[in-house]
Amino acid sequence: MTAATSAPADxxxxxxxxxxxxxRPAAAVLDQNGITVAALQxxxxxxxxxxxxxxxxxxxxxxxxxxYNHVSSKRDVLVLVQxxxxxxxxxxxxxxxxxxxxxxxxxxxYRDVFSKHTPLIPVIAVLPVADAPKTLAMYEAxxxxxxxxxxxxxxxxxxxxxxxxxxxxxxxxxxxxxxxFDSGTMAASTPxxxxxxxxxxEEGHDKxxxxxxxxxxxxxxxxxxxxRAA
Amino acid sequence: MTAATSAPADxxxxxxxxxxxxxRPAAAVLDQNGITVAALQxxxxxxxxxxxxxxxxxxxxxxxxxxYNHVSSKRDVLVLVQxxxxxxxxxxxxxxxxxxxxxxxxxxxYRDVFSKHTPLIPVIAVLPVADAPKTLAMYEAxxxxxxxxxxxxxxxxxxxxxxxxxxxxxxxxxxxxxxxFDSGTMAASTPxxxxxxxxxxEEGHDKxxxxxxxxxxxxxxxxxxxxRAA
DNA sequence: CCACTAAATGAATGACGTTCATTTAGAATG
DNA sequence: CATTCTAAATGAACGTCATTCATTTAGTGG
Numbered sequence: 449m450t451a452a453t454s455a456p457a458d459x460x461x462x463x464x465x466x467x468x469x470x471x472r473p474a475a476a477v478l479d480q481n482g483i484t485v486a487a488l489q490x491x492x493x494x495x496x497x498x499x500x501x502x503x504x505x506x507x508x509x510x511x512x513x514x515x516y517n518h519v520s521s522k523r524d525v526l527v528l529v530q531x532x533x534x535x536x537x538x539x540x541x542x543x544x545x546x547x548x549x550x551x552x553x554x555x556x557x558y559r560d561v562f563s564k565h566t567p568l569i570p571v572i573a574v575l576p577v578a579d580a581p582k583t584l585a586m587y588e589a590x591x592x593x594x595x596x597x598x599x600x601x602x603x604x605x606x607x608x609x610x611x612x613x614x615x616x617x618x619x620x621x622x623x624x625x626x627x628x629f630d631s632g633t634m635a636a637s638t639p640x641x642x643x644x645x646x647x648x649x650e651e652g653h654d655k656x657x658x659x660x661x662x663x664x665x666x667x668x669x670x671x672x673x674x675x676r677a678a
Numbered sequence: 679m680t681a682a683t684s685a686p687a688d689x690x691x692x693x694x695x696x697x698x699x700x701x702r703p704a705a706a707v708l709d710q711n712g713i714t715v716a717a718l719q720x721x722x723x724x725x726x727x728x729x730x731x732x733x734x735x736x737x738x739x740x741x742x743x744x745x746y747n748h749v750s751s752k753r754d755v756l757v758l759v760q761x762x763x764x765x766x767x768x769x770x771x772x773x774x775x776x777x778x779x780x781x782x783x784x785x786x787x788y789r790d791v792f793s794k795h796t797p798l799i800p801v802i803a804v805l806p807v808a809d810a811p812k813t814l815a816m817y818e819a820x821x822x823x824x825x826x827x828x829x830x831x832x833x834x835x836x837x838x839x840x841x842x843x844x845x846x847x848x849x850x851x852x853x854x855x856x857x858x859f860d861s862g863t864m865a866a867s868t869p870x871x872x873x874x875x876x877x878x879x880e881e882g883h884d885k886x887x888x889x890x891x892x893x894x895x896x897x898x899x900x901x902x903x904x905x906r907a908a
Numbered sequence: 909c910c911a912c913t914a915a916a917t918g919a920a921t922g923a924c925g926t927t928c929a930t931t932t933a934g935a936a937t938g
Numbered sequence: 939c940a941t942t943c944t945a946a947a948t949g950a951a952c953g954t955c956a957t958t959c960a961t962t963t964a965g966t967g968g
Contacts, residue, residue, distance in 0.1 A: 605890075607890075
């Protein structure tokens with residue numbers, strides 16, 4: 449359905465073979481990769497509010513409608529951006545030996561990448577992997593690491609999904625306002641919660657989102673690591 | 679900023695005291711509670727795509743602009759809906775003794791409620807608790823349970839946040855298409871991942887989202903439970 | 909030179925959220 | 939009872955978007 453889907457499978461990177469049937473016009477001003485890069489730049493400069501098809505077309509010196517020759521919807525552009533971002537997620541540690549440390553590195557970098565792009569989370573979370581080749585490549589690296597670490601085959605996907613779910617939720621946390629737990633006028637009626645918030649504020653020097661992420665990730669690592677073969 | 683914020687603190691429920699200074703017109707057709715209930719009904723019938731201010735006004739037999747006397751934006755309506763939904767999350771088990779089972783019950787019901795309302799997740803995840811009294815009440819019940827279970831004070835909030843992050847991410851999973859892990863034409867280049875997906879499909883009888891949620895939740899329970907005082 | 913085609917154009921469309929000047933109608937005041 | 943005040947509702951705008959479509963443009967292979 450999406451342009452990302454309808455694009456021909458491209459196992460050897462963006463520069464596909466020149467297989468065309470008929471006369472072809474001049475080198476196109478636009479292509480999916482150019483749109484993706486321009487979109488990412490625009491989002492970086494204007495945020496997701498300023499990211500409109502008109503603004504994207506403007507940065508490419510093109511009419512808005514021209515985009516629809518290469519992309520079937522705005523959501524399609526977001527899918528392309530999302531997949532591109534995924535290539536910035538660090539999976540290198542899965543090539544080495546230490547499963548725990550590899551998951552740690554992967555999870556932190558994954559969270560960091562998407563905490564700057566939370567509007568993409570509703571897209572990525574339900575996107576078929578076939579529509580996102582770089583995301584699929586990430587899954588391959590991660591599941592290879594799980595497999596080598598002695599994870600039972602039938603638990604690999606659920607374990608990855610569980611960690612990923614935690615990552616997505618945690619990415620939102622990073623963007624939450626600092627006073628999100630301030631009870632305001634209702635503090636008196638919520639003594640336990642208010643006390644807990646207070647104690648955390650006294651104690652903590654790291655950012656609250658990082659404290660929670662570390663705590664949850666280490667718990668997951670401990671709990672999931674127990675599934676590995678001895 | 680939001681109407682939920684600017685609404686007067688109301689410690690005794692919706693029926694506040696009749697403190698008015700001057701003449702008051704007839705009983706208003708609209709109020710925040712009525713808007714919230716109508717919004718929830720509309721979302722249930724038409725989904726979040728069909729949920730527009732115009733459609734909401736229509737179900738209330740009112741002009742769209744009339745809504746803005748009681749609510750300052752569409753986001754405000756979503757905040758009201760979100761807070762209302764939170765009252766359907768089950769926290770009763772925290773009153774009993776078993777911390778693990780209480781967290782289990784809470785987490786599953788929390789996920790089930792919001793898996794039908796994933797468009798609210800970007801809202802709820804970064805919403806100050808002061809703007810959502812029922813959500814705050816939930817936190818109070820949960821943190822009281824953690825406290826009684828022997829959790830160190832300074833870890834209570836991070837632990838709740840971690841579990842909640844996992845819940846939000848998992849809520850998206852529930853809505854993912856069944857073929858989300860189908861590698862399609864790229865299966866050959868992702869052998870480990872494809873094999874893992876295959877094994878899960880053979881093995882599993884539960885819904886994949888439930889398998890992943892159970893696995894992650896039990897891991898979190900084990901890992902976080904270890905923090906409790908002996 | 910011709911025929912074909914992908915790509916770009918520019919105008920138009922239809923939603924949608926939101927604003928605002930104006931009207932409405934009950935309640936308090938004297 | 940008449941006046942005055944005020945919250946609430948109205949209906950007509952506005953501006954912003956994503957998206958569509960008939961038409962034009964310009965290389966390329968035959």
